[in-house]
Amino acid sequence: MTAAIAEAYSNITPAVPDWLNKGDNAWQLTAATLVSLQSMPGLVILYGSIVKKKWAVNSAFMALYAFAASLILWVLVCYRMAFGDKLLPFWGKGAPALGQSYLIRRARLPATEHLHSNGTVETPATEPFYPMASMVYFEFTFAAITLILLAGGVLGRMNIKAWMAFVPLWLIFSYTVGAFSLWGGGFLYQWGVIDYSGGYVIHLSSGIAGFVAAYLVGPRLKSDRERFPPNNVLLMLAGAGLLWMGWSGFNGGSPYAANLAASMAVLNTNVCAATSLLVWTCLDVAFFGKPSVIGAVQGMITGLVCITPGAGLVQGWAAVVMGILSGSIPWFSMMILHKKSTLLQQVDDTLAVFHTHAVAGLLGGILTGLLAEPTLCGLILPVKNSRGAFYGHGGGVQLLKQLVGALFVIGWNIVSTTAILLVIRLFIPLRMPDEELIIGDDAAHGEEAYALWGDGEKYDPTKHGLPNADETTPTRLTNGARGVTIQL
Known part of the structure; x- marks a missing residue:
């Protein structure tokens, strides 16, 4: 039996080249599937359930469409814009990722080689022990969920045709820029800004872009803004559960290997999410007298978002601290600050993506700059001796890097999202007309979610x-x- 096992892991065949690590490849494909399940069906179910009944079909379809459209554009051009050869300090050279000669070779992110100031190599380019096909699909799942999260800001009124045009344009001109800059070897990656699994690339960008889109598209009907109850709370919880469980692949797959960092990331992810959910729920009880199920889901999401930029880089106690803060600071911004801010009240952010993703993502990035542990950083980061400010010895510089990285992501998403929507508006109305908004799904799709009166x-x-x-x-x-x- 022992000999058979050894042969299974060492036998070299055309399908098992000598560089292939079957365990890493199996975990990467599993992680990619878990992240896919967050979107399909996780957010499809969550969006279709958390909105008013007349918007269930439209909201679910926006997520469904974004997942499919993103995949096709990803393999046609966007993967290599985000993870290919350097074109600009913030952008890669776009090209297809469809040919078998490209997809069955060993995965490699060519621009991620990190150099010392004197030009010598500090860290070689990232080369996981599995084929490029695994990498292409894994990174696609992050791109898709970013667009679906962004959609949460414009549910219940955006013209579906405008959304269909927006998805490919935003993927090309916004997402790929953030991904290359922070992950693919761009200038923020080379400088040492830490974004372990997407606190900036995914959540800060989707929260800011969703908020900008909500402003430019315009508000829902007054009646919908005043009363927008979920049409199925239990199904909403099922979608939220898929989102939470899928996050183990989200953060656990980001080291590109089934290694120590992956194990730390999975545990920290769940600890932070649970802590944040409990803190948010306790605050709801303390201030409003009863626990809110929707509030618990929001607290879960802010915990997952907050831990993401540092999931494999912080200690377990730090994950608890991040959970406490992610369950309280976004709660304050949503429940207290929002009601006092004229600007926030003017923007109809349907699912509050600004608070749950932008605020929580920024918070997580800053806390990573404070709490990233040196030994854990040394396991996977390209810049050696990286550490959070809490650990001294230059950690304050890391906090500065985190702030600068956040400002770039915020600025780029404000500009790119605004430009894209203004161009689309020249050809397609961004908002459905009021007469269609009164009807909802039947006007947008000729279909309704439930056979009920x-x-x-x-x-x-x-x-x-x-x-x-x-x-x-x-x-x-x-x-x-x-x-x-x-x-x-």
Whole structure:
């Protein structure tokens, strides 16, 4: 048996080259699948359930479309813009990632070689022990979820045709810039800004871009802003659960190997999320007298977002500290500051992505600059002797780097998102007309989520199997069951 196991892991064949580590490849494909499940079906379910009934189909479809459209554009040009050869300090050279000769070679991020100031190599380019195909798909799942998170700011009114145009343009001109700059070997990567798994590339960018898009698209109907209850709280929790569990792949796959950093990241991710959820819930009880299920989900999300930029780089106690702060600071910005800020109230950010992703992502990046542990940093970071300010010996410089990196991501997303939407607006209205907003899914897609009567509709027995009845006829069906009007 021992000999058979040894042969299984050492046998060299055309399908198993000598550089392939089966364990790393298996984990990377698993991690990619977990991140995919966060979007499909996780956020599809979450979005379709957390909105008002008349927007369930439209919200779910926006996520579905973004996932599919992102994948095709990713393999056509965007992967290599984000992780290929350097074109500009913040952008890679776009090219297809579809040919077998490219996809079955050993994965390599060519621009990630890090040099000392004298030009000698400090850290060689990243070369995981699995094929490029695994890398291309894993990184795609991050690109897709970024766009889906961004969509949370404009649910319930954005013209679906405008969204269909926005997705590819934002992926090209915004996401790839952040990804190359911080992960692919760009200037922030080379300088040593830490973004372990996307606190800046994904969450800060989606939160800022979502907020800008919410402002430019315009608000929902006044009636929708005033009353926008979730149409299915239990299904919303199912989507949130997929999001939480999938985050183990999100952060656990980011070291590009099944190594020590991956194990630390998975544990820290779950610890921070649980702590944040509990703190948010306790604050809801303390200030509003009862725990909110939606609030608990928001606290879970802010914890997951906050730990992401430092998941594999901080100690367990630091993950608890980050959870306490991510459960309280975004809570304060959403529940207290938002109500006092004229600017925040003017922008109709449907799912509060500014608070749950921009605020929490920025918070996580700053805390990483404070709490990144030197030994853990030495396991995977390209800049040797990196450390948070808490650990002294130059750690204050790391905090400065984190702030500068955040400012670049914020500035680029404000400019790029604004430009993209202004161009689209020349050809397609960004917001659905009011008469369609009153109707919702049926106007946008000709489909509705549930075969129920609600939202003020009257039960008409002549339309439901009782041809001789009028509106005054009791709604008793032939099997004895009563027709019920359900108000959602």
